[in-house]
Every structure is written in structure tokens, then in C-alpha cells.
Amino acid sequence: MLFWHNQQEHLWPSPGELYPAGPGSLLREPLPLPYLKQEELPSVPGAEPPCPAFQYVLCAATSPAVKHQEEALTYLNQGQSYEVRMLCAANLRDAAQCPRLLKSVVRVVFHDRRLQYTEQQQLDGWRWNRPGDRILDIDVPLSVGVMEPQMLPSQLNTVEFYWDPTKKTSLFLQVHCISTEFTPRKKGGEKGVPFRLHIDTFKSSDKELAAEHLHSAGCLIKVFKPKGADRKLKTDREKVEKQPLHERDKYQVACDSTVFTECPPWPELTVGPHSPPGPLASPHASKLLSPERLSTSPPFALETVGGSTAEDLTPGASIPETQQWLHRHRFSSYCRMLANFTGTDLLKLTRQDLIQICGAADGIRLFNTLRARPICHRLTLYVAQEAPRQENAVSKNYDPGFYQEISLDELSAVELMGKLAEFLALPANQIHCLFHQGPGGILIHLSDQVVQNLKDESYFVAIAKKVPNSDGYYLVLTKV
Structure with a gap:
């Protein structure tokens, strides 16, 4: 039975009520943690902690093989529709200043720092191998309370929609990429990379005005081929059950649903003419972007530089002319990486060099474009x-x-x-x-x-x- 936010703020359900587990679940009994000793109770404030303004719940079980110091991990099946319940606190719902409609942006992004550095190449490679497919979709027929869903072709990993915080809102999502698609083949098989399912919520406003950010949260997921998530959950459960009793205490208790944890909003990537690529400040410091979005703020002007209008890149091309050539041939996402290359430097690179720099798909395309021959008419x-x-x-x-x-x-x-x-x-x-x-x-x-x-x-x-x-x-x- 679905839970909806029709109760007062202090009556929000406890985790055990919201996510019922089996008869043998440890959620029925309090854990004997050291910080809950009787002698420490006087130092604990008597007031209950403030309830979050928003709460998002993914109706998918967490893994039982995750240790306490690690973030909870949820397994999903590729292409399967999963429900995300959008909950709003009563005090925000009843406030006069609360807007009637809210806008939420959902993204599937990389959790791995290494992949965050090469996010654009990874996305372009996936687009090349899966033409016409999307990474994230909304299952509109199953969703409840979702208004004006948008799935832009240029943003394969992002969906947007509006919802009314005073009404029931249930979003059904489908993830079409699997974790092993972004993992290089290694000895002994492949190990899938984790993704982050991230939700940002804003006040709806005019298109001319920037939307006011209200809340952000995310959760860690891994995506398997159909029915692979069920098999992985069973394997993890058997793995924990084989452990000695003292070792089982090191693992988190699995829940039937996943609660998104609050986090900073997902940053917009701003590219300036003098902004170096620099290391990422946090695991949330980058996101998957399409070439169309990157081209909206190019580091160099698209006008003709130095009067050169030739389609072919010449060895005598300067750095600005080389950057302009990259923009004109749809390689804008690599302009910062190739910011100090002249025409001679670029033409000296081998096919393997370009693949290492730009990835397989764009590396081969750049190599063929640099050495393009005139079209032979039939x-x-x-x-x-x-x-x-x-x-x-x-x-x-x-x-x-x-x-x-x-x-x-x-x-x-x-x-x-x-x-x-x-x-x-x-x-x-x-x-x-x-x-x-x-x-x-x-x-x-x-x-x-x-x-x-x-x-x-x-x-x-x-x-x-x-x-x-x-x-x-x-x-x-x-x-x-």
C-alpha cells in the first residue's frame, strides 16, 4: 500500500513503518549502539530532530552486503520501471509562500571520480553504441501527479517534470544503461561501476528568471541486465548469511525501500576562456552533459579567426584557428583538453593517440576528419x-x-x-x-x-x- 504525505509533521512514519521488512528483520528491535547508553541520554536534546522539507523514496531494496561505514547501495534491473515517491513536509505544504507547483530534475550520473573526469567521452561513446536510446526515461502511464514531463534528446541522462506538493506524486523511472557498459574488461570478468540517482527540486518560475533551489538528494545504484538485480540481491544475502555472527554485525540491515540522502545541488558546468579543467572538489562536482549544452558556452568565439574559412585544418593553423576548427566539426567538448594545440600538433597525433585522448568513438571520428579525403562522386x-x-x-x-x-x-x-x-x-x-x-x-x-x-x-x-x-x-x- 502506498504511503502518502497526508499526516502532520510530527506524525511522519518511522523507517520501520514506512519500509516494512520481513518477520526476521532487525528493524523491530533497537540496535544496542554505544551512543544510546542510558548515562548519555541527559546530554541529548529532548526535542525531536527537524523533519526534512522533502523526502524521496525509491521502491527498490538495498543490498545486505554493505558495511556500516559505506553508503547504502541499491540494485536495479535495466529497463524496469521503479517507483520514486515524492513526499513533502506538512509545514511546507501548508505555508502560504509555498508555490503551487514544484519543478524537479532527475539525473543518472557517475559516482566514480575517474569516470567523472571523462564523463563527456563516456556519454558520447554510449550514444555511439546505442543510437536512439536514452539513459533515463519516465514511465508516464504508470506515474501519478507528474505534469509536463520533459525528456530532451540532447540530455540522455536527465528528465524534468512538475508536481503539486499538496497531491499524491509517484514517479516511475527506467534506467536503460547498465553498470558494466562503462567498465573496461579485466581478467576474471567485469565489475560494474555505481551510478548516482540525483534529484534537485526548485520553485517553478518564469523562464526568464532563475529557479530558486529548494532541496537536493541522491542515492547510490547499480544497474544490471534484466533479472540481474534479483540474482545479485540473493547472492549478497547468501554471502552475509555465511559469515560468522560477529562478522554480520559489520553489515547494514537491508531495507525494502531506499531513502534518498540529502546532498548539495548538482552544479551547472560553467566554461570560461581562462578556466582550467582542474581536479574535482567532490564526487558531485561534474555531471553528464551533451555536446549541445557544452557548445552553448564555448571557450572561444565561433566567428572566423584570422580570416581563415578553410574546411581542412592546415599545419600552419594557430591555436585560435584550431579551436575554431574543432567547434565547426562538433568537437567542442575537447576544446579545453586540446587548448594548447596548433594545427601542426593536432595533425601529428596518431589514430591511437586520438583514441586515448577522446575515447574510441570520437577519437576515430577526429582522426577521419583530420585526414578526410574529397568525396568521390558516383x-x-x-x-x-x-x-x-x-x-x-x-x-x-x-x-x-x-x-x-x-x-x-x-x-x-x-x-x-x-x-x-x-x-x-x-x-x-x-x-x-x-x-x-x-x-x-x-x-x-x-x-x-x-x-x-x-x-x-x-x-x-x-x-x-x-x-x-x-x-x-x-x-x-x-x-x-
């Missing part, structure tokens, strides 16, 4: 204009020695007709048919199949003729 024809034979002929400037190169990529009659119309200075909408002069001077309709069978680098003479009783034309190609 068919190339050489066409000249025929001398005018009639007074109403369109061709006026005839040069028998002038040929125009026409390159085709789609190998279609429509593409060839458009290129010929441009060459003959005719409106494309006035050309009705395209013919090829065959044996004996017969006219053969040029279909897509005929165009596909034309020999590469063939020579033709083109002429535009008026269609009788019409303003249109038809084109005739004669092979030389």
Missing part, C-alpha cells in the same frame, strides 16, 4: 552546348570547345535534369522531359535505369528545345 559527365539551329532556341552563347563537368551522386534522371537546367540557365520547373539521342537519331527517354548505366566520364552535347504550344522545354543529350 558518376561524372562532361557536357557542352550545341549550336543554336532555330530562332527560338535557348542557347545563345555557343562555344564548341567549352565542356562543363557534371557530377552525380544519386544517379537519377531528376538529379541530372536539375544539373543540366543550371548549366543551360533554364528554370528547372520548365523542363518537362530528358531524352538521349540513340541510333538513327531516335529519342530515348532517359530514365533512372539509363542514367545508372551511363559510362563514367562520357562526353555529351546538350540542347534545349521548345515544347510545341507550351512554355516548357525538353532536353536532348547526344553522345560525342
